[in-house]
Amino acid sequence: MATTAGAFIAGGIAACGAVTATHPFETVKIRMQLQGELQTKGHQPHHYRGPFHGVSVIVRNEGIRGLYRGIGCAYVYQVLLNGCRLGFYDPMRNRLASLLLRDGAAQNLGVNMFCGASSGMIGAAAGSPFFLVKTRLQSYSPFLPVGTQHNYRNAIDGLSQIYRAEGFGGLYRGVGAAMIRTGFGSSVQLPTYFFAKRRLVRHLGMEEGAPLHLASSTVSGFVVCCxxxxxxxxxxxxxxxxxxxxxxxxxxxxxxxxxxxILAIYKGFLPHLARILPHTILTLSLAEQTNKLMRKLEIKMLPAPTLGKA
Structure with missing residues (x-):
């Protein structure tokens, strides 16, 4: 495992690679979550009916650029969120396991879930202003608007407009929900990934490599989405x-x-699943490789005592 800083960088790089491929489904998911907002059944629009229908509608009306609204904010958010989540999880888990179980290498579901949730909530709080602007950029459509429309030229314009209108606190509107959401996902993402990985090795005889990473991250992605x-x-x-x-x-x-x-809270579930499965697979699989790369770089560049404290 790389140092905490190395794991932070590795996690951020892996997440940016993943979000490039999955951002269009995130755009569809947000629009599906907002369409029919606080409207009774029978009076709700259905502009976006599913992941692939939503993608086709946006491409026809807004082009590829419409699918990738807010991608710059998404990159910054992913670096902060997954850098914290993947960078802090293992050091936190090791220290807590050492304190409570007297063995830093010991695996405990409660410890793993607590550290996963904590590291994710730190990342969500750090990246919340960028997710705020990303959500507003993605929800905006000059052709088929849903929800409140915010016409920002770009991420910087969005941040400055919010700050001028609402002050610093406005940039952190909804941060509590973001921390709860990410805490839920992070509490199960890494523990489920490593749990599935250990079981696949033990019961199916899989060996370390891309197929194991793919299978483990698929299980993790589905649980996270639910x-x-x-x-x-x-x-x-x-x-x-x-x-x-x-x-x-x-x-x-x-x-x-x-x-x-009650089912309204599951609006957009299919595009979310279509986004989060490949996103989780790519993030965790790429993180395995970027961690190895960062470890090699650190061995060459850092003195041995520094690495020993990782």
Whole structure:
């Protein structure tokens, strides 16, 4: 394992590679989560009906550029989120296991989930302003608008408009929902990945390599999507709101369920799954390779005592 700094860089690079491939489905997911917002059944628009239908609609009306709205913010957010999540998870787990179990190498589900959630929440808080602007850029459509529309020229314009209108606090609108959402996902992502990896090695005799990484990250991605999607829907609505439509996480959850029904919190689940499966597979598989690369670089560049503390 690379040092904490090395793992942070490796995790950020891996996540940027993954988000390049999966960003279009994220755009569709956000628009599906926002269409019909607080409208009763039977009065809701269905501009975007699923992952592939949504992609085709956006391409026809807005071109490829429409699918990749907010990609710059997505890169910054992924570096901060996954840098923290993949960079801090193992050091936190080792220290906590050493403290509680007297063995830093010991595996414990509770410790793993706590460290996964904690590292993810740190990353979500750090990257929240960029996810806020990314959500608003992706939800904007001059052809088939859904939800509140925010017409920003780019990420810098979005950040400056929000700061001028709402101050520094406005940049962190919805950060609580973002931390809950990422805590849910992170609490199961890495523990599920390593759990699946150990079981596949033990019971199916798989060896270290790309097939093992692919299978383990597929299992992890599906579990993450199931856990994370409801708070993800709430977060998208809190981020995209104009003014104070929602007072907070629970107010948004209550209004959504009362007006649109319980299944509304799973709007956009299929494009989310279509995004998160390849995203998780690519992030975790690439992270294995970028970690190895960072470790080799650190061996050449850093003195042995520094590496021994990783």
């Amino acid at each position: 856990f994370m999607h409801p708070p993800d829907t709430i977060m998208s609505r809190l981020y995209n709101q104009n003014g104070n439509l929602y007072k907070g996480v629970f107010d948004c959850l209550g209004k959504t369920i009362r007006t649109e029904g």
